[in-house]
Amino acid sequence: MKVVVGIPSYNNAETISHVARTAAQGIVDFFDGDGMIVNSDGGSADGTRERFMETDTFGLPKESFVYEGLPGKGSAMRAIMEFAMKQGAEAVVFLDSDLRSVKPWWIERLAGPILKGEADYVTPFYLRHRFDGTITNNVCFPITAVLYGKKVRQPIGGDFGVGRKLLEIYLEKPKEIWNTDVARFGIDIWMTTTAINESGRVVQAALGAKVHDVKDPGKHLKGMFLQVVGTLFELVITYENAWKEVWKIEDVPIYGETPQEEVPPMSIDIENLKKLARETLEEVEYIDRSILSEVKENGTLSLSSWIDTLYRSAVQYRKTRDKRVVENLLPFYFARTVRFAEEVKSLSDEEAEKYVYEQLDVFLEKKRLFKEEWEVENKR
Structure with missing residues (x-):
């Protein structure tokens, strides 16, 4: 068959x-x-x-x-x-x-x-x-x-x-x-x-x-x-x-060739995401104070801070294998989603797609530090 x-x-x-x-x-x-x-x-x-x-x-x-x-x-x-x-x-x-x-x-x-x-x-x-x-x-x-x-x-x-x-x-x-x-x-x-x-x-x-x-x-x-x-x-x-x-x-x-099709409109509840980000945020020692403050004050998160948080959380998960590390990441995800939505709201879907690809450069740039922190944790 x-x-x-x-x-x-x-x-x-x-x-x-x-x-x-x-x-x-x-x-x-x-x-x-x-x-x-x-x-x-x-x-x-x-x-x-x-x-x-x-x-x-x-x-x-x-x-x-x-x-x-x-x-x-x-x-x-x-x-x-x-x-x-x-x-x-x-x-x-x-x-x-x-x-x-x-x-x-x-x-x-x-x-x-x-x-x-x-x-x-x-x-x-x-x-x-x-x-x-x-x-x-x-x-x-x-x-x-x-x-x-x-x-x-x-x-x-x-x-x-x-x-x-x-x-x-x-x-x-x-x-x-x-x-x-x-x-x-x-x-x-x-x-x-x-x-x-x-x-x-x-x-x-x-x-x-x-x-x-x-x-x-x-x-x-x-x-x-x-x-x-x-x-x-x-x-x-x-x-x-x-x-x-x-x-x-x-x-x-x-x-295959990508067909030219209409993408249906959609919306997300930005204010609810900001509220969730602030209200569910936990003080975790492995995340920089400045990043915690960013979420507390604005309910949003910059790309650089998000990448630092994501990589640091992966290192912490490697250390503990504790699912609470992933749960602690949720408010940061909500905050990053808000900031991303704000950054692309005036763009076309094609322009927003280009922006998603451009973010890879920052992820790659920060990967060396991630690798160093990962290896330090492995040696402990």
């Missing part, structure tokens, strides 16, 4: 049928119908699985099951990987179950480079609103690029293509990993970082605009932030021998 499209879900009855039908059309149009659609569900109470199984998939086989293990996206995706291996699939395409912008040709973009032997892992390359993807823009993209040397723009994008070689690598990892936040929202950054470090054959797929259920950073993203950043910090420990030697950032090939 060429392609298995896996759709992890939890209470997505309103959107999953569209995703499944579109994915099936993609397999029919681009892979001669050589594939199937699989839904791995977290025990939805809104009829998600029933809606999925009722969907017309143009004669393609489909299957829905409730996964085992910790509740979370990662557990759902692991079950899809195991299923795909048993089916002998050459590639797995993962699609978020709340996608409204998915097109049939996305399946070819995400699986094509794998089936052509050009990649083991395909990440999405989206057009996104400048206020969307705040964890990506401020944490995952710059850290992935600067530490591991690959400009993977959407390391936690949700929609991926994975080849058989990487499926084997993922499933051969110790089972204990699936009792961590990798079983939840940590899965995307874990998959991407593992792919970069253990395969290196990564391609980005031009998918155009991503339209999905938009989440406000201050109201919806706390759990995701904790799980993603906690996993990211663990990976910094896992791959420290690799990132210590990386001082150049390479572009990652983009497969």
